[in-house]
Amino acid sequence: MSGQGAAAGSRSRPTDAVFALLRLGATVLGRTGGAVLTLVALASLVFLALRLLPGDPAALVLGEQASEADRALIRGKLGLDRPLGAQYLSFLLGLARLDLGDSLARPGTSAFAEVGRALGPTSALAGLAVGLGALLGIAAAVACVGPWLGSRREWLHRAVLVVAATPLLSFAPLATYLLAVRLRVVPLPGDPESGASGLLFASGLLSLPLAAQVARIGRAALLDLGHAKFLDVAAAKGGSPWRVWVVHALPAASAPISVVIAAQLGALLGGAVVLERLFERPGLGTLMLSAYAARDIPVLEASVVAAGLLFVAVQALAIFIHALIDPRGREP
Amino acid sequence: MSTDARARRRRNRALSAVAPAALLALVTALLAALSDRSPARLALDLAWAPPSASRPFGSGDAGVDLLALVSHATVRALALAALVSLFGFLVGTPLGAAAGIFRGRFERWTLRACDLVQSFPTFLLALAVLSAVRSPSRLHIGLVFCVTAWAPFARVAAAQARVLSESQFVEAARALGLGSVAIVFVHVIPNLLGPVSVQIGTSAAGVVLGETALGFVGLGPPDGVSLGSLIEQGTLAMLRAPHVLTVGAVAVILVSGSLQLASEGVRRWVHLE
Numbered sequence: 001m002s003g004q005g006a007a008a009g010s011r012s013r014p015t016d017a018v019f020a021l022l023r024l025g026a027t028v029l030g031r032t033g034g035a036v037l038t039l040v041a042l043a044s045l046v047f048l049a050l051r052l053l054p055g056d057p058a059a060l061v062l063g064e065q066a067s068e069a070d071r072a073l074i075r076g077k078l079g080l081d082r083p084l085g086a087q088y089l090s091f092l093l094g095l096a097r098l099d100l101g102d103s104l105a106r107p108g109t110s111a112f113a114e115v116g117r118a119l120g121p122t123s124a125l126a127g128l129a130v131g132l133g134a135l136l137g138i139a140a141a142v143a144c145v146g147p148w149l150g151s152r153r154e155w156l157h158r159a160v161l162v163v164a165a166t167p168l169l170s171f172a173p174l175a176t177y178l179l180a181v182r183l184r185v186v187p188l189p190g191d192p193e194s195g196a197s198g199l200l201f202a203s204g205l206l207s208l209p210l211a212a213q214v215a216r217i218g219r220a221a222l223l224d225l226g227h228a229k230f231l232d233v234a235a236a237k238g239g240s241p242w243r244v245w246v247v248h249a250l251p252a253a254s255a256p257i258s259v260v261i262a263a264q265l266g267a268l269l270g271g272a273v274v275l276e277r278l279f280e281r282p283g284l285g286t287l288m289l290s291a292y293a294a295r296d297i298p299v300l301e302a303s304v305v306a307a308g309l310l311f312v313a314v315q316a317l318a319i320f321i322h323a324l325i326d327p328r329g330r331e332p
Numbered sequence: 333m334s335t336d337a338r339a340r341r342r343r344n345r346a347l348s349a350v351a352p353a354a355l356l357a358l359v360t361a362l363l364a365a366l367s368d369r370s371p372a373r374l375a376l377d378l379a380w381a382p383p384s385a386s387r388p389f390g391s392g393d394a395g396v397d398l399l400a401l402v403s404h405a406t407v408r409a410l411a412l413a414a415l416v417s418l419f420g421f422l423v424g425t426p427l428g429a430a431a432g433i434f435r436g437r438f439e440r441w442t443l444r445a446c447d448l449v450q451s452f453p454t455f456l457l458a459l460a461v462l463s464a465v466r467s468p469s470r471l472h473i474g475l476v477f478c479v480t481a482w483a484p485f486a487r488v489a490a491a492q493a494r495v496l497s498e499s500q501f502v503e504a505a506r507a508l509g510l511g512s513v514a515i516v517f518v519h520v521i522p523n524l525l526g527p528v529s530v531q532i533g534t535s536a537a538g539v540v541l542g543e544t545a546l547g548f549v550g551l552g553p554p555d556g557v558s559l560g561s562l563i564e565q566g567t568l569a570m571l572r573a574p575h576v577l578t579v580g581a582v583a584v585i586l587v588s589g590s591l592q593l594a595s596e597g598v599r600r601w602v603h604l605e
Contacts, residue, residue, distance in 0.1 A: 046460040060466060130333050167541050167588050169548060169560070170581035173567045177574055189567070263451075270455030270545060277549050278567055289549055292463050304460050311453055 027323045046301050047091050051084060061104060061295045077101075079256045095305060101298045111298035114287060115306045123130060123310065124284035125203050126272050133207035133268075134261060137214025139251070141257075143308070144219040144289060145226065146245050157219065164212035168271050172205045172278060190280035202275050209271065210264050217260040220255035230250070251325045258322035262315050269311055284310070350432055352590035352597070358404040369400035371557050378582040380573040390575045393565045398576065402583045405559045409587065412470060413536035416477045420535055424485025425528050429520045431486065432493025433502075433512060442486060449483040454542055462551055470553045473546060477539050484531050492524035533595025537588045544584055559584050 050057050057080060058071040075081050078101070079090060096099045109257045143149055146155050169234070179186045186201040187194035195203075222245065225231065234248045273285030280286075284307050289301040375395035383390040389398035426479070431442035458476045462468040496502060505515050540559075544550055547560020559580060566577030 038448055041448060045457065046463075049461045049464040057464070059466070165589060165592055167544070167584055169541065169563060170584040171572070172578050173563060174581045176567075177570050177577055178366060181570055181574070191572075200416065260338055266451065266455075269453045272547060273455060274545055284551075288459060292459060293550070295463070299565035300459075300463055304456055305389075307453070307456055311456075315451075 018142070023319070024323050036312060037094070039305070039308045039312050043091075043095060044088075045294060047088060047305050050297060051080070051087065052225060057201065057295075057297065061297065075102075077104075083290065091301075100302045103172075103296055103299045105294045105296040105299070111296075111302040112306075114299050115284070115302045117308060118284045118287040118303070121281060122272060122276070122285065122307075123326065124199060125206065125275070125281070125283065126310065126314065128199065128203035129210065129272070130205035130261065130265075131207075132203060134214060134257075135212030136207060136211035138218055138257065140215035141218030141222055141253075141258060142245050142250065145222040147241050160212050160215045160219070161209055164216055168205070168209050169274055171208075172275060176203060176278065189278060194279075198279065198281070202281065203277050206268065206271050206275055210261065210268055213260050213264055214257055218253060218257050221256040222249055225249050225252055254322055254325045258318045262318045265311055265314055265318070269307060301310045334576060341527040352593040356406070356587065356590045357410050360403045360410070363399070363403040367504060369397050369403075371396055371404050372555075373382070373397070373400075374582055380569060380574055380576070382463050382573070389579050391561070392573070392576050393569070398562070398579050401557065402559075402579060403563060405557050406583060406587055408470065408553075409540045409559060410536075412477075412543060413476050413539040413591070416481050416539045417535040418473055419478050420481030420485050421482075421528070421532060424482035424487075425489045425521060425524070426516065427482065427487035427495045428489025428491075428528075429516050429524060430513075432490040432495075433516050433520055433533055435494075435497075438599045439490065443490060443593050446483040446487045446490075448452060450487075454480055455545060458542070458546055458551065461548075467554045473543060473551075473553065477542060481535060481539070484535060485528055488528050488531055489521075489524055492527050493520050496520050496523055530599045530602060533591050537591035537595070540587050540591065541584075559587070 057078065058074040061074055062070055063138045072081075079087055082090075091100070098112045103109045103111050103114055104259070125328065140156060140160055144153050144160070149156060176186075176189060187198045191198065226248075230252075231244055231249055234244045239248070272283070273288065275281070276283045276285035277289065284303055288300065288303045290296075290305070291303060364539060373396075375391070375397075378387070378391040378395040379393065381387070381391040383394070387397050387399060389402060392398050392401065412469035413569075427442060431439040456478075457479065458473070461476050462472060465472050490519075493516075502519055505519050510518070543552070543558060544560040544563065547558035547562075548564050550564070552558040552560050563577065563584065566573075566580045569576055
């Protein structure tokens, strides 16, 4: 009997894995449906803000003194002389084909090519920051509940609260001043040869607020689990505190942790723009701000949409990782 | 404990809840109003000068008095934050309360809208909207924050109203023939003001930080009287005049910190009652 059961088990294992993968995919698709909605809403808002708010976009691009003929030329180039519905349709089609026309500031370069060039540095910065923040935060949360630090756990918790309450915009420039100007351990802002250490320092700063939030929520979630039966069982079987907290408790606490990471992504992206400005790094934020200053409408639209896309992609990744760790997060 | 002592204790708690923010607002407003310092008056020969007796915070770009700049910028940031969170409170609370009472499709759509708005990167939203304006004023910035300010209030109010809708006094009001709208405004909203008011401080701190970030990247008000512009000045002159950066960063920490403390105080006060 038992042999038969084992054989059936081994036969169904590959299909089980396929089904599990499909379920995982369905989960990610279902959860990102809302995120895609966010993306379309953001894109539509950029589109509508320029066309529905009072004021002539052509005058925004060229300045008030430009001649009527020049303005008409720009209007034709941006398609502003067509009815709003037709403009919106071609805007959405352009988004789908990743073609929103050429940059106004640099004729001959497509807006999405500019964005593609900027996407790399920003993805590196934001991605590294999410990874570092999650790691640091989870480590701090586990250290806050485990027995290793003894009474110093309270101090760690307080430090986490202080970091969580300190805005990035005030501690990032101060830390840069202290570490780059005073102690000279990290490269100065704007140093073109800063390379990997510059990236690491910037993403380390960017990861701190995320790490503090993850630590705060993760600690609360782990403390909630503290009296769960399965942890007592794991300890009674002779599991070390490390095994009890990291192997048994942490996956069960992954739901609130991935929720807080997903919720912090918008702030992280805003922080990335601020840090790119602070360190004079090339990237999506820098591109967006220069397109804003030059009123380069196609590049501005493309870069805002690309930033939204980055946001959605990382959010989907957070959901995927959660579903991977915690089977309760998968769609039934 | 006598009712008298309890009332006094409650008053003390209320005081400790709003004290940090009120103190900050009072001090900066007094500084800004009483002194004849103005961030518009420039003394070019004092540009980037370190702190001195006449200018305790030193001078910034083009010889602007940093004490005047910080106090005026803080008062304006606090005023903006107060107005935006008041708007969010006034719009979000009734909406959320109605969603929690009416349930059904209305609640689903309200919560869906909250999700959408709260998952928006506010900074991108601000950039998208402000790009259509020639030179964004404080009014424009405030309007952008208002687009998202109502959502956290609506969410908290909806969660509370869901609980309240099962309570006996709401059932009694229904049995007496009161309409749903009347129930929302007469019975539900007054009972969820406590938890919702915790959100005001958090919202205000968020607005202050958002305005600072916009000012830092050059999307601030054109007069340059904003904490973000001050930090931007400070980072540009980091090597030459580090006191500018220090003043700006400490001011931002103090303002957002005291708003968060106020919110935490309100939370304790509400939970103890």
